[in-house]
Amino acid sequence: MSTSTSSRYRILTDEQWARVESLLPSNEGRKGHPFRDNRRIVEGLIYRARTGIPWRDLPRDAFGPWQTVWKRHRRYAAEGTWDSVLAQILAEADAVGEIDWTVSVDSTISRAHQHGTNTTRPDQPTGARSNHSKSGAEHCQEPEGHAVGRSRGGLSSKLHAAVDGEGMPLSIVLTGGQRNDGVVLAEVLVDIRVPRIGPGRPRTRPDAVIADKAYSNRVIRKMLSARGIRAVIPQKSDEQAARKRKGSTGGRPPAMDKTTYAGRNVVERHFNLAKQWRGIATRYEKLAITYRATAVLCAVVAWLRKLDAP
Incomplete structure (x- = not known):
């Protein structure tokens, strides 16, 4: 990136880039030309995601040929590179007590642009699978229908996220826009995996899970209880009515910590900030896999800014 354009297009500080660069895959053992201009490529990925411009409109003077940026984006998505980077950053944050393990979960729908849906129809198999990453992450495998579903608003995708008590992302799962939130909760929780700095197993269990009424059912409450996770989820009105109709046999209502539930809005604030990137909105x-990789990259940038804040 030239000196004349760096101040205009650069998002990462030198300290943030040094942290990211050390976590990116090396060229050792790879076929073909070695990776060059890593910072320029990564800044190009961020710029394109923030602005939502077509790949061919990416400023060549700042980021080089758009094809190079796209190929790196596709490769990083298939290999789970940004998931690995985020995991390491989360490990560093947890080691210094920067993660609040009272977790909030929710989802947000993103309308699919016509340029993103001119592929296999959403209700048909894609016929192609991408390679797993070294860690075997399922997110590196292209799902059927490219995770585009038909919802009331048309063709859309849904990002399910778990954030810590301060709204910082811990887990990101992508589905079609028609998927029920409660059905995906187990997958969202499984995706929470924060390695330890040094010996020890990764942390995968929050202290509590805060969610709205869409997640209120007996199956979810039993699942959280079995894992030793405190559920902070209000009951639906029909659940309350059904319990009251049963009288004494209906049992006691589930515990509900209203003070803790008041902090659920942090997940909404996370989505508001993430959707300032037009490539996510x-x-x-x-x-x-490339759309989800963009969301994970946004999470990486958010954590870098938090850890660098005074």
Whole structure:
């Protein structure tokens, strides 16, 4: 990136880039030309995601050929690179007590642009699978229908997220826009995996899970209880009515900590900030793995800013 354009397009500080660069995959053992201009490529990925411009409109003088940026984006998504970077940053944050393990979960819908849906129809198999990452992460495998579903608002995708008590992302799962939130909760919780700095197993269990009424059912409450996770989820009105109709046999209502529940809005604030990136607010990506990789990259940038804050 030239000196004349760096101040205009650069998002990461030198300290943040040094942290990211040390976590990116090396060229050792790879075929083909070695990776060059890593910072320029990564800044190009961030710029394109923030602005939502077509790949071909990426400023060449600042980021080089758009094809190079796209190929790196596709490769990093298939290999789970940003998931690995985020995991390491989370490990560093947890080691210094920067993660609040009272977790809030929710989802947000992103309308799919016509340029992102001119592929296999959402209700048909894609016929192609991408390679697993070294860690075997399922997110590196292209799902059927490219995670585009038909909801009331048209073709859309849904990002399910778990955030800590301060609204910082811990887990990101992508589905079609028609998927029920409660059905995906188990997958969202499984995706929470924060390694330890030094010996020890990764932390995967929050202290509590805060969610709205969409997650209120007996199956979810039993699942959280079995894992030793405190559920902070209000009951639906029909659940309350059904319990009252049963009288004494209906049992006691589940415990509800209203003070803790008041902090659920942090997940909404997380989505508001993430959707300031236009490439997340609207899905322009044809592939689900590249769209989700964009959301994970946004999470990486958010954590870098938090850890660098005075």
